[in-house]
């Protein structure tokens with residue numbers, strides 16, 4: 001469903017990503033790991049349209065998408081979360097999920113709140129769907145709370161519910177476990193699996209939390225200095241000497 005081919009990005013002579021290749025099938029959970037500065041965020045930004053490649057491209061369902069704008073890519077069925085959260089903190093939890101459906105389109109907060117402008121053309125997710133998503137992430141009891149008042153772990157789960165309101169085919173998660181304690185991380189692991197099982201979507205995640213990556217992902221790709229140095233099952237990657245070397249003295 002998703003394929004990067006020869007994907008490369010240079011910043012002022014620095015090769016942030018070099019000749020990257022990845023294939024992702026429907027229903028797969030794949031992790032991208034690597035030391036700081038290895039190119040993970042660059043890869044995410046290239047796939048989601050926030051950066052243009054210097055070379056190569058990205059195909060989604062057979063179509064070249066690397067020259068499309070982020071909103072156009074989102075419309076094709078790719079949703080992403082960001083490091084940290086980007087919730088509408090003053091809107092309720094439920095309103096955040098409903099507004100998630102509009103994130104496929106360039107609506108702003110004022111339009112979401114008023115239901116006017118572009119928000120009128122692109123209506124929010126139905127109340128039924130929003131409640132279903134809230135139930136899945138375990139936040140129905142706090143549906144009326146302002147999103148900003150939730151503990152951080154719950155905000156991360158809300159972000160996932162909001163991304164799912166766009167009914168994506170591919171969900172990209174940028175360090176979903178950052179800032180979570182081990183029990184919140186375990187809840188997150190189950191949630192991501194449940195989301196995949198229920199909606200059959202593909203999940204691509206960047207993560208530094210090795211426990212989460214090794215227990216959740218079916219396949220892992222390892223980057224170092226912008227290059228793929230290993231790819232395989234968690235067991236294969238963990239026993240790969242190149243990976244151990246890349247992480248020597250690192251954050252793994």
Ligand SMILES: Nc1ncnc2c1ncn2[C@@H]1O[C@H](COP(=O)(O)OP(=O)(O)OP(=O)(O)O)[C@@H](O)[C@H]1O
Nearest residue numbers: 011014015016034035036037038039040041042043
């Ligand atoms: N907009 C930019 N301008 C210049 N250099 C950049 C830019 N974005 C990233 N880089 C450089 O590209 C390289 C790869 O960075 P990237 O953020 O993709 O790594 P990362 O693996 O996501 O790191 P981290 O784990 O710290 O988030 C780094 O050397 C970084 O300094």
